Amino acid sequence: MKFTTLFAALFLFVTASLSAQEISEHALGLRLGDSDGFGAEISYQKSVGSSNRVEFDLGWRDSREFDAFKLTGVYQWVRPLDGNFNWYYGVGGGLGSVDFEPNPNFDDDNDGLFVFAAGDIGIEYNFDIPLLISLDFRPEIGLVGYDGFDNDFDFDIALGIRYQF
Secondary structure, eight states: OHHHHHHHHHHHHHHHHHHOOOOOSEEEEEEEEOSSSOSEEEEEEEEOSSSEEEEEEEEEEEOSSEEEEEEEEEEEEEEEEETTEEEEEEEEEEEEEEEEOOOTTSOGGGOEEEEEEEEEEEEEEEOSSSEEEEEEEEEEEEEESOHHHHTOEEEEEEEEEEEEO
16 A cells, blocks of 8 residues: 555656746747748747746738738647757637738739637757747638638748747
8 A cells, every 4th residue: 555655656746747847937039930920920928837838929021912910829838858858739829911912913802801720839949048949830720811811721830039038
């Protein structure tokens, strides 16, 4: 009986230590990617508990083809890999607005608001200084919006660099 109790206590301790994370209370930086991620995004992360966080990203683009902004929110679960390496996954969504430049070959009815759902999976390295670097994959699917987005499944791969405080 004592052996079983000792074994159970040891198992719980090891399990708890494996899932313990050092997630910074706040992190602010850039998420640099493309494929409808609109290139550069301002990124903010806020911890929610010891191994969870929320991330908010604001992306925009001013190009020859269109002007747009996109706001994304993702809830993430963070898990340890080795040393300062972590991996994370999450789910969320967002909204945005797009304004296509006038083009006689295309219909301008695609302008306006769009809403999308997103997943997220990535890997990050937490330096000993307050710097966090990450690489993630965020698939997005349009739910409501302009015709060029609502039926598409988009891949958004990005490199993130954030200051932790």
